[in-house]
Amino acid sequence: MKILVCITHVPDTTSKISFIEQNTKFDQNGVQFIIGPYDDYALARAVELKEQLGGTITALNVGTSETEPTIRKALAIGADDAIRIDAEPTDAFFVANQIAHIARTNAYDLILMGRESIDFNGGQVHGMVGALLGMPSISPVMTLDIDGNIAKISREIEGGKELLEVALPFVAGCQEPIAEWKIPNMRGIMSARSKPLVIVAPFSDLVRTTVNHFELPPAKSGIKMIDAEHIGELVDLLRNEAKVL
Amino acid sequence: MKVLVFLELDEENIRKSSLEAVSYAANFASQVTALVFGSTSLEGLNSIGIAGANKVLQVTNDRFKQPNIMAFSSAIAEVVALENAETLVLAKSSTGDSVAARVSIKLGASLVSNVTEVPDVSEGFKVKRSIYTGKAFAITELSASLKILSIRKNTVPIKTDGATPEIVIFTPQMDEADFVVKVLSSEKITGQILLPEADIVVSGGRGLKGPENWGMIEDLAKALSAATGCSKPVSDMDWRPHHEHVGQTGIKVSPSLYVAVGISGAIQHLAGVNSSKYILVINKDPEAPFFKAADYGIVGDAFDVVPKLTAAINAAKV
Ligand SMILES: Cc1cc2nc3c(=O)[nH]c(=O)nc-3n(C[C@H](O)[C@H](O)[C@H](O)COP(=O)(O)OP(=O)(O)OC[C@H]3O[C@@H](n4cnc5c(N)ncnc54)[C@H](O)[C@@H]3O)c2cc1C
DSSP: OEEEEEOOEEEOTTOOOOEETTTTEEOOTTOOEEEOHHHHHHHHHHHHHHHHHOOEEEEEEEOOGGGHHHHHHHHHHTOSEEEEEOSOOOSHHHHHHHHHHHHHHHOOSEEEEESSOTTTOOOOHHHHHHHHHTOOEEEEEEEEEEETTEEEEEEEETTEEEEEEEESSEEEEEOTTSSOOOOOOHHHHHHHTTSOEEEEOOSOOOOSEEEEEEEOOOOOOOOEEOOGGGHHHHHHHHHHTSOOO | OEEEEEOOEETTEEOHHHHHHHHHHHTTOSEEEEEEESOOOHHHHHHHHHTTOSEEEEEOOGGGSSOOHHHHHHHHHHHHHHHTOSEEEEEOSHHHHHHHHHHHHHHTOEEEEEEOSOOBOSSSOEEEEEEGGGTEEEEEEEOSSSEEEEEOTTOSOOOSOOOOOEEEEOOOOOOGGGGOSEEEEEEEOOSSOOGGGOSEEEEEOGGGOSGGGTHHHHHHHHHTTOEEEEOHHHHHTTSSOGGGBBSTTSBOOOOSEEEEESOOOOHHHHTTTTTOSEEEEEESOTTOGGGGGOSEEEESOHHHHHHHHHHHHHHHHO
């Protein structure tokens, strides 16, 4: 089983979001970067599938050299080798094009990634990669089990889930509870240093969207505290201010 | 501008977020055609016109009854060409994400997700989209001639002044390669308000101590005609189903009112709710971080406050 896991390098979930250079650039000052939480689920499931079925896991990231600590973390968690496409991940189409190019030449049985990145929340890359490769793409995947050439998948739909069956290969966008996040152990961290990380030039520079500038939402105007003994005041606010009653 | 809108169904009705997408399109298009797969009640079909569509293409063929991402994408690509549509609009959803992405590759379109405002076409074609899970916006330019916009839920009011639409039965071409993913079964709550679509959400956290205490959350939700949600530990412990998990790694909601009971307000939870119009927090700890992100707050024991609030709301309604 050859598994490709695509990971994003994104600000930690507790990061303060702000912008610099006339709101055209994300302010990285003091920000910690992590493997995208959804990608981390995909990687964790890949490690479990490898334990169960054998095979190899390749981690792939489209990013500049600053993403290498994030890639090393994926190697420490259990990827066998890694590929970094040396470019800014400018838009979903650009990233999908790079992933599809790598996949065309390596014949993976399974291409896993998160359902969406937590920076731009597009949820587009898995579908684009599937379409570029002419493969099914399934997302958001909550459970994934493989028996021979066939996968059984549960996919979240609004207000429920559906159970699917599909033959390999395919692309999956993952979310919980597909697996528990894995914390790298000492042995993993040591071995990650010597695992191969190949750097590849981008295959195409086509993009279809560009960010003109960023904006922040207006600040909240402040909280009104209501005494539990005067609940009627809250009902008035819900009716006259929030207008939900 | 000619716009095609892809619709999704709940039972025989058009999903609320899909009607929002129709109204979004009607706000800037000269001609809005909607495409729906599956059988729809007459009321459902009319609601599409009232929301702003001129024409509805309905695919009634049985093979399109179950949501099928690949077959839907091929059919949409076919209709975009037939109708000479310049823009495709749809609601962001679990199926919508994949469909939009696949159509964008088939047709070489620019795709932007989580759009919150009508396009600015004064110079090029720009839209505002929500990013960083609601913590920021990006004004994004689309360069391809065909554009695909997936609209954030609960952002666009549904129009009520449209007319009865023209309804045309459409039979797409079929490619067996699009039917390789088999749907074995599907479970869905019925007759309840869907959390991602809901105008009011009542969520409970670990402060509720156990699944047996959710009755009061459900009672408050019922009084408010709200959907129920929960924090991540609550769904991780299986107190509540996973599709109720709200936050950075769960469902993102943008209701008119979000009620958080016994939830501390961790930044990852806030990320899923910070585009709510109003937030009410009920927590026994006055230092709970959620109060900093809220509009209304009550410091108190949920077991005491929630039943009182439910009773007060029910009393106010009569
Ligand atoms: C990468 C990452 C992603 C995450 N994603 C999410 C996510 O998507 N969604 C999410 O929710 N969390 C997420 N988390 C977890 C998050 O950090 C918090 O741990 C979680 O939100 C806490 O849930 P809680 O508020 O229910 O529980 P707690 O933090 O335990 O809070 C319980 C609250 O209940 C109050 N309380 C207790 N008893 C009562 C009472 N009788 N009456 C009233 N109030 C009472 C307490 O004062 C407290 O504030 C994520 C964490 C990480 C690291």
